[in-house]
Amino acid sequence: MDRLKNLSRASKDNLITYAMVIVAFVVMQALASMHAISSSMIGLLVPITAYICLAISLNLVVGISGELSLGHAGFMSVGAFTGLVAAHILAPMVANDGLRLMLSMVVAGGFAALAGVLVGIPVMRLQGDYLAIVTLAFGEIIKNLLNNLYVGFDGALHFSMKDTTSLGMNGGKVLINGPQGAVGIDKLSTFTAGFLLVLFTLFVVTNLVDSRSGRAIMAVRDNRIAAESVGIDTTKYRLMAFVVAAALAGMAGALYAMNFSSIVPKKFDFNTSILILVFVVLGGMGNIRGGIISAALLTILPEKLRFIGDFRMLIYAVVLICVMLFSNNAAVRMAIDGLRERFTRKDDDAALADDVKGGGAHA
C-alpha cells in the first residue's frame, strides 16, 4: 500500500491506463462469452485493439515528439503484408497459432521499423508542415509500391513488380497479388492477441516516455534549439520516436490484416492515416489514455450509426467538427467555466439559505 502511495504521478496515471485496458478486456470477454453483444460488435473487437495500438504509437510521434505525421497507415501496411508473408512461411514450422501470430508480428514490426528508418532519415531533416506533407507523400508511395508488388512462395520467395506470371513459380501460392492484395489469409488474430499487443504497445510507449530518452524527446518537442544547446542530439531522438512508432504500427498492421480473409493495399491509404490521427487529436495529444478511449469509441460509433444508413458518415463528420469547435473555442470554454461557477455559487447560496433558515428555527 505504501509503495502504491509513493508512486510518482506519471506511474499512477499509467497504472490507471493499464487497469482500464484490462477491465475493458475482461468485461468484453465476459459479455462475448454470454452472447450479450452483437456479432458485428464481436467482429469489431480485433480492429479496435489494432486501432488502439495505432493510436498509442502515433501519439508517440504527434503528442510526445510533436511531429505531425500523415502517413502512419503506410507503416501499418508494411507490417500487414510482411506479417502475412511471414505467417505463411512459418505455417509448416510453427504449429501453435498464437506463437505463429507472435512471430509474424515480430517480423512485421522489424520490417516496419526498417521502413521507419528509411522514411525517417530524410523526413527528420524537415520540420512542421513540410514534415507533415512528406510523411503524407511517403504513405502514398508505400501504398503505390504495394499496389505493384507481387509476392509468391513455393518453398522460396519470389518477387515481381509486374504481374503474377513473371513471378516464375512452381506451384506454391501467390501471397500478395498487386492491387488485389492478399487473399485466403489464415485468420490468426484473436481478441486476446489484440489485448496482449495493446498491453505491449502501452508498455513500450509509457516506459519510453518515462525514460531518459523520452525526456529528451519531449525536450526537443518543447524547444528544439534549447534542447540542442544542452547537448541533446535532436535528430537521433526525433528519429527514435518515429521508428519505435513505425515498428508498433507494423505490429498492429499485422494483427489487423490477419483478422480478415483478404486485404488490399488500398485499405491503408491517406484516409486511414487521418483516421488514426483523429483518434490521437480527439483523445488529446500526448494523452495516451484519451487516445485509447477515442480509438475505441470512434471505431464503434460508425457501426452504431449504421441504422441511419447513408447519413452515418455525415453524422461522423459533423461530430468531428463540433467536437473540435467546442473543445477549442474560447467562448465555449468561458461559457462552461461560467456555468460551473454559477452552479457552485448556487450551491453556496443554497447552503447559505439553509443556514439562515436553520438559524431562524433555532431562534
Added chain:
Amino acid sequence: MGFITNLINGISLGSVYAIIALGYTMVYGIAKMLNFAHGDVIMVGGYICFIAMFNLGLPPIVAVLLSIVGCTCLGIVVERLAYKPLREAPSLAVLITAIGVSYFLQNSALLIWGADPKAFRSVVDLPSIKLFGGQLTVSPISIVTVLACVVIMVGLTLFTSRTKMGKAMRACSEDKGAAQLMGINVNTTISMVFAIGSGLAAIAGVLLCSTYPTLMPTTGSLPGIKAFTAAVIGGIGSIPGAALGGILLGIIEIFAKAYIGTQLADAIVFAVLIVVLLIRPAGLLGKEIHEKV
C-alpha cells in the same frame, strides 16, 4: 509527336493543378492552415456545373459562373462556421476540422448526387485542332485550361500587388497583429482569401471534369492532395511558386504515366516532392526563414 502530345497534356493537367494550388497556397499563406477540404470544393464546383448544364440546360458559360458563385459562397460559409471560431486554436485542431469539413462535403455529395460516376461533357464545345497534317491533335479544353491558368496567375499577381485588398492580404500573411494595428480588418481579409481560393477551386473543378470526364464524390480528393504537393514543391505561400509547382507536377505525372506506368505515376509524383524538399527545404520559390533563438 507522342512526346509533344504528352507535353501538351502535361501542361494542361499541370495548369489545373496550378489553379488548385493557388487556392491552397493563398489560404496557407494567410491562415497558416492546411485546408484539406479544398479538394472537395473542386468536386462541388464540378457538380454545380454539371447540374446547371445537364439538368437545367443552361449554357456552359452561365453554368461555369454559377459554379464559381456557388463555391465562393461555400468557401465563405465554411470559413465562417468551421475555421473562424478556431483562429486562436492549435493548428492541429484546425487541420482535423478541415478534415471533418472534407468528410462532410464528400458525404453530402454522396447523399445528394449518389455514388455512381456522372459523365461530364466538356464545357468547351469546339472541334479539336489538328496540326502537322493530323499528326498532332490538340483538344480545345487544353488550350482553354492553359489560358485560364495564365489569366488567373496574372490577375492574382496584379491583385495582390496593386489593390488595397491584395496589400491587406500580404500584410496579414506577414504579421496579423501588426496588420490589425494598421487598421486592416483581418477577418474580412481572411474571408476574402477563402472566397478567392474557393472560386478558383470551382474553375479548376470544371476544367478537370472537362478533361477527365468522370464526376464522383471523391473526384476532388486526389487532385487536391497533388495540388497541395505542387504548392509545397513551388514553395507554399508563393503565388508564382504554386503555378510553377503545378505545371511541373502535371508534366511529370503525364510523362511518368506514358513512359513508366500508370500504377507508379503517383509514387513518382510524391517522390519528386521529397527530392525537392530535401534539396530546397522551403520549396523551389519559397522564402527560407532562419530560426532565431
